[in-house]
Amino acid sequence: MSRALLIVDVQNDFTEGGALAVAGGDAVASAVSAFLEAHAADYEVIIASxxxxxxxxxxGGHFAAEPDYVDSWPVHCVAGTPGADYDPLLVTDAVTHHVRKGQGEPAYSMFEGVTDAGDTVGAVLTQAGVLSADVVGIATDHCVRASALDALAHGVRVRVFTDLIAGVAPETSTAALAELAHAGAELAESVQA
Structure with missing residues (x-):
């Protein structure tokens, strides 16, 4: 049974000091790197978005001068800028596929993006015979939520490592995790990997 690790949006603009900084983002970047050092060999596919x-x-309305922080946001993660780069605390040597999403349109799930070769995340998972995926990254209540729900919809068994995620707000993050659990995702800590 093939396994995948899905690393969602651990980028400068979503970590401390970024345009849409999430508290604990740098800690997630460091913890995911430590996890990869210990467990990268456990995965057939490691995808970072x-x-x-x-x-x-x-x-597509994603950026706004007066954002509502639901459907519109301040300018962030612009292609080719430092804000779009991976957080420097995230070591990506073990990543097998890099996915870019949101080019000209809103995109929350990594399943909406493509690799440099033009492959979708769904195609990568299918080609590798992935039956289960562990999900980590930023932000719990937005892109982690959307990516994990799409992984479930793709027919993959999903675990969300709650110690390797950070959310925008406690209330919406708690609601997102409850929604994921209800949809069939397992909520676990990375020590259970």
């Missing part, structure tokens, strides 16, 4: 928004335009 990044928001990669266009510099011009509003990216």
């Amino acid at each position: 990044r928001d990669w928004h266009d510099a011009a335009g509003d990216n």
Whole structure:
């Protein structure tokens, strides 16, 4: 049975000091790196996603001068800028596939992005025969939630490692984890890997 690790949006703009910083983002980057050092060989596929928004335009209404922080946001993770880079505390040597999402449009799930070769996450998982995936990253209540729900919809057994995620707000993060558990995801800590 093939396993995948899905690393969601551990980027400079989502960690401390970024345009949409999430408290605990740097700690997640460090902890995911430590986890990879110990467990990368346990996975057939390791996919890391990044928001990669266009510099011009509003990216389908995703960027706004007066964002509502639900459907519209301040400018963040613009393609080719330092904000779109992986957090420097995230060591990506073991990553087998890098995915970019949100080019010209809103995108929360890594399943909405493509690799440099143009493959979708679903295609990568299917080709590798992945039956289970562990999900980590930022932000629990947005892109982690959407990516884990899409992994479930793809027919993959999902575990969300609650010690390797960080959310925007406690209330919405708790609600997202409850929704994921209800949808069939297992909530676990990475020591259970």
